[in-house]
Amino acid sequence: MATIKFQQVTDKEQICQVAQLADEIWHEHYQNILSPEQIDYMVERYQSVQAITEQLEQGYHYLLALEDGQSCGFCGYHRETDRMFLSKIYIRKDFRRRGIASAFLKQVTEESQGLAAIYLTVNKHNAGSIAAYQHFGFETIDSVVTDIGHGYVMDDFIMQKSL
Numbered sequence: 001m002a003t004i005k006f007q008q009v010t011d012k013e014q015i016c017q018v019a020q021l022a023d024e025i026w027h028e029h030y031q032n033i034l035s036p037e038q039i040d041y042m043v044e045r046y047q048s049v050q051a052i053t054e055q056l057e058q059g060y061h062y063l064l065a066l067e068d069g070q071s072c073g074f075c076g077y078h079r080e081t082d083r084m085f086l087s088k089i090y091i092r093k094d095f096r097r098r099g100i101a102s103a104f105l106k107q108v109t110e111e112s113q114g115l116a117a118i119y120l121t122v123n124k125h126n127a128g129s130i131a132a133y134q135h136f137g138f139e140t141i142d143s144v145v146t147d148i149g150h151g152y153v154m155d156d157f158i159m160q161k162s163l
Contacts, residue, residue: 004072004100006107009062015052017071018062022047025073025090033125038152045148047088052076060087063107065100075104077111083160084112086120105136112163119160130157137161 009018026043027036034042045051052062055076065073073091077084086108091100105118112118120138122129130140138159146154 003067004098004103005066006103007064007066009052009056009064009074012049014062014064015049015056018052018064018074019047019049021071021074021092022090025092028093029090030123030126033123041150041152042148055087061111063104065091065095065104067095073100073104075108077108079111079115082116084108084115084118086118101132102136109163115163117160117162119158121154121156121158124155124157130159133159 007014009015023043026039026047030039055078056062058078060076060078062074062076064071071092072095073089075089076087078087079085086105089101089104108118118138119141120133121144122133124143138161140157141160142158144154144156144158146156148154
């Protein structure tokens with residue numbers, strides 16, 4: 001079995017890899033949850049090269065998962081005053097259930113030392129991801145609907161894991 005390695009995303013090439021992965025994963029994973037138009041809009045707004053570059057400039061961290069040099073997933077997170085915001089964990093379908101999400105969460109937890117919790121938002125209809133986060137000890141603490149423009153909303157649960 002190949003070894004998964006993580007790289008801190010710092011350069012344009014890595015940012016492009018993350019944006020390409022995001023486009024692929026979002027279109028596969030959300031096809032039964034969101035319209036193709038909303039997926040395109042959200043990928044452009046939140047996971048394009050420009051969006052990722054801006055997030056990195058604002059203090060977000062991205063980790064890229066690689067297996068034998070092939071990009072297979074990524075996560076993004078941002079340290080806040082008393083909690084870590086786990087902005088995203090996305091793994092290509094053919095690489096899921098290999099412990100990558102668990103390894104990402106371990107890394108984020110290590111970087112959350114001194115904070116009270118890790119929290120995230122997840123689409124209310126994303127049952128598989130909700131179950132995975134529950135497995136990792138996250139609990140639903142709130143429900144929000146966020147207007148993201150162009151007539152679209154994010155209809156999410158906020159989940160949190162105390163540290």
